Amino acid sequence: TIVLSFTMTTFTSCQILWSTQSGRAKACARRTARILREQTTLKVQNVGSSFDEASQPFVNLAANLPSDTFLLLFVSTTGDGEHCDSIRDTWKTLLQKSLPKNLLQGKQFALFCLGDRAYGPQFCAGGRKLAVRLLQLGMGRYCDVGYGDDNTPNGGVFRDLDDWTEQHLLTKLTSKTDDSEDVTTTEMAEESPFEVTIGDEPVVSLVKDAWREDLYEASFRDYFTQSCPVTAYHYDSHTSRLSEAPFKTKTTPLLGTVVDNQRITAADWEQDTRHIEIRLESSSTKTNGTSNGDNTNTETLSYCAGDIATILPFNSDDEVTRFLSVLPDSIQQVADHPLSIQIIESKWNNSFARWPSNCTLRYLLKYCADIHSLPEREDLRALAVYCSLESEEGAGQRSKLKSLSETSDAALFADYILREKRSWADVLYDFASLQAPGSKLTLEALLQILPPIRPRDFSIASAPSKALLDGSTTPKDDDDSFSLELCVAVVEGTTRLGRNYHGLCSEFLSRMVPTKDFKPLLQVWIRPGTFGRLPREIVDDHSSNFSIPVLCVGAGTGVAPMRGLLLERDAIRSIAASKNGTPLTPDENDNILVFGCRKQKSDYYYKDEWRAMEQGNRVRVLTAFSRDQVAKIYVQKVLKDSDDGKLIVKHLLEKNGALYIAGGPRMARAAKEEVVEVLGDALGGGQKQATQLLNKLQRLGRFGIEAWS
Numbered sequence: 001t002i003v004l005s006f007t008m009t010t011f012t013s014c015q016i017l018w019s020t021q022s023g024r025a026k027a028c029a030r031r032t033a034r035i036l037r038e039q040t041t042l043k044v045q046n047v048g049s050s051f052d053e054a055s056q057p058f059v060n061l062a063a064n065l066p067s068d069t070f071l072l073l074f075v076s077t078t079g080d081g082e083h084c085d086s087i088r089d090t091w092k093t094l095l096q097k098s099l100p101k102n103l104l105q106g107k108q109f110a111l112f113c114l115g116d117r118a119y120g121p122q123f124c125a126g127g128r129k130l131a132v133r134l135l136q137l138g139m140g141r142y143c144d145v146g147y148g149d150d151n152t153p154n155g156g157v158f159r160d161l162d163d164w165t166e167q168h169l170l171t172k173l174t175s176k177t178d179d180s181e182d183v184t185t186t187e188m189a190e191e192s193p194f195e196v197t198i199g200d201e202p203v204v205s206l207v208k209d210a211w212r213e214d215l216y217e218a219s220f221r222d223y224f225t226q227s228c229p230v231t232a233y234h235y236d237s238h239t240s241r242l243s244e245a246p247f248k249t250k251t252t253p254l255l256g257t258v259v260d261n262q263r264i265t266a267a268d269w270e271q272d273t274r275h276i277e278i279r280l281e282s283s284s285t286k287t288n289g290t291s292n293g294d295n296t297n298t299e300t301l302s303y304c305a306g307d308i309a310t311i312l313p314f315n316s317d318d319e320v321t322r323f324l325s326v327l328p329d330s331i332q333q334v335a336d337h338p339l340s341i342q343i344i345e346s347k348w349n350n351s352f353a354r355w356p357s358n359c360t361l362r363y364l365l366k367y368c369a370d371i372h373s374l375p376e377r378e379d380l381r382a383l384a385v386y387c388s389l390e391s392e393e394g395a396g397q398r399s400k401l402k403s404l405s406e407t408s409d410a411a412l413f414a415d416y417i418l419r420e421k422r423s424w425a426d427v428l429y430d431f432a433s434l435q436a437p438g439s440k441l442t443l444e445a446l447l448q449i450l451p452p453i454r455p456r457d458f459s460i461a462s463a464p465s466k467a468l469l470d471g472s473t474t475p476k477d478d479d480d481s482f483s484l485e486l487c488v489a490v491v492e493g494t495t496r497l498g499r500n501y502h503g504l505c506s507e508f509l510s511r512m513v514p515t516k517d518f519k520p521l522l523q524v525w526i527r528p529g530t531f532g533r534l535p536r537e538i539v540d541d542h543s544s545n546f547s548i549p550v551l552c553v554g555a556g557t558g559v560a561p562m563r564g565l566l567l568e569r570d571a572i573r574s575i576a577a578s579k580n581g582t583p584l585t586p587d588e589n590d591n592i593l594v595f596g597c598r599k600q601k602s603d604y605y606y607k608d609e610w611r612a613m614e615q616g617n618r619v620r621v622l623t624a625f626s627r628d629q630v631a632k633i634y635v636q637k638v639l640k641d642s643d644d645g646k647l648i649v650k651h652l653l654e655k656n657g658a659l660y661i662a663g664g665p666r667m668a669r670a671a672k673e674e675v676v677e678v679l680g681d682a683l684g685g686g687q688k689q690a691t692q693l694l695n696k697l698q699r700l701g702r703f704g705i706e707a708w709s
Contacts, residue, residue, distance in 0.1 A: 014042060014071065015061070032161065071110070085229060111130070113126070115148070116665055166407065191347055202360075209520070227452075227454075228251055236298065271489060303484065311455060315371060330442075489506065530704040534565050535547070559662070569590070591620065600623070600628055623638070
């Protein structure tokens, strides 16, 4: 039994830690840190760090916490109730049974969890599990745990964060008696961590990819490497995947060229979805005298079926030009001058980006700064101080920007920024005093407030063993590259006021012109996905069938990883049959796909491929086309009703099969609930016994959910 006690200890400082996949937990930490500095006597130095990048291991940090300091934690949940990459090492340590139960006794924490209620019981599971474990180790809870939902009206998790901060966290702390809001904002403007030297003459790039200019390439490579996912694979100079990589070492991205880019939805369909093939090469310098086969520290396959491609997109030239046009003249005039950007370490913290040390402003905006993103409320507050008071509307606009950042105007912020998809350029245009004479917006200030472009994750839709079977990854002296394929839904639409918008990365990929020449326009990392332990064992009876059958459930672009898994198993079977010298006699129930979309004739992804595989019994496909009849049919219903309602029981209980689900969170939740219900009835132990079985299968790598919001 865990006693949830509260202690009224007087604290004078806090240590902030966060775990995030998309950056929202860090943004929550930034907002809370600013509020605490302004409204309380608490000493808050900066926004802290991720759990795994703290100054010392979490267990040591927490155990040695000064008596006047508490931990302020912001924890996101990813996937099917899993922890983010930036806390996984910490979580593994915390789960060690050898840790004494009183290890953290006398220490306290405040926790805000981030999640999406569409995931049902897995909502904020990462944060909830962390809270339970800290309590088990003797740590006290400083105040009620907060929960942020992506779908909360007027601001999502930030709306919930403000409520939690005001109603729970601030009530425990000593308030300041003086109004220090303007002082804090002014200090933020003056204390820039960047020192910029501007060259005398503008420069013009002689190559299309300006970041590859000799003068800038090293700086940009260092910058891009910062975005490397924690679990990304490392490759040698011949693009061979290393089986062992330096611990916690970030690697440069692979360089990618789009060799195929096809629309796979009907021309008249509302959604533009693309099948994209990318040819990848190492960005490392090649070494003479070493071939792929000479390195015993490499893997046979370049990646694994079910892996994830992490892509760093760039802004379009038009978007950069538009952004520059709404900056003060003093900044516009030096847009193409070489810059030397030095960081003043004593003033730097994790809320700032480490920009390339040598670049131009135009190149920085194109390749590094996320000017396409929607500014957060803290960004609007940070912008407020730069409004020119020499302008007639300056004072009013400064007040308006501050107001938009407050909880009381959350609905207005939602209308202005979130619903109308207003970017940084839109805000600078609307608040003209930011560029008027007398504006305090300098180049150093701009570097201080702009966010960096965040890389995006895509499930890989191809199979490395199929490429090996086809001969496209055979090592050659003159070709140290390999390909992967993606299924990308282009994000685009129109707001209620008629404003067009698009997703940065999906639009960036969709406008790539295919070429057979190597044109490294993409920065790509590959990391393990949810389905990395796909059963690959063939029965030793010369039938080329699998010892463990696989059932894949994919809706929409959730079919991408399922295509990779099924093509991988199909290739493994073909390779085994070739080695045995026996004809293929596949069992269609070895590989089952339940696929769902809206209309068979509009967005049935890879239908010709599935039909060809069905004809040879290489896969069994069950479909759900939700809009092709009056009563909508979804994948969860097909999953439950197939084989007279016996598919789930036959596959999981009788054949000890594996089950993988991918798609939107609501679909994934509904499909899992159907599986739990059917298994609960079949086993006789209800939901509890069914959940225990799925947990066991998950530990064995035979059950997994990959759900993307």
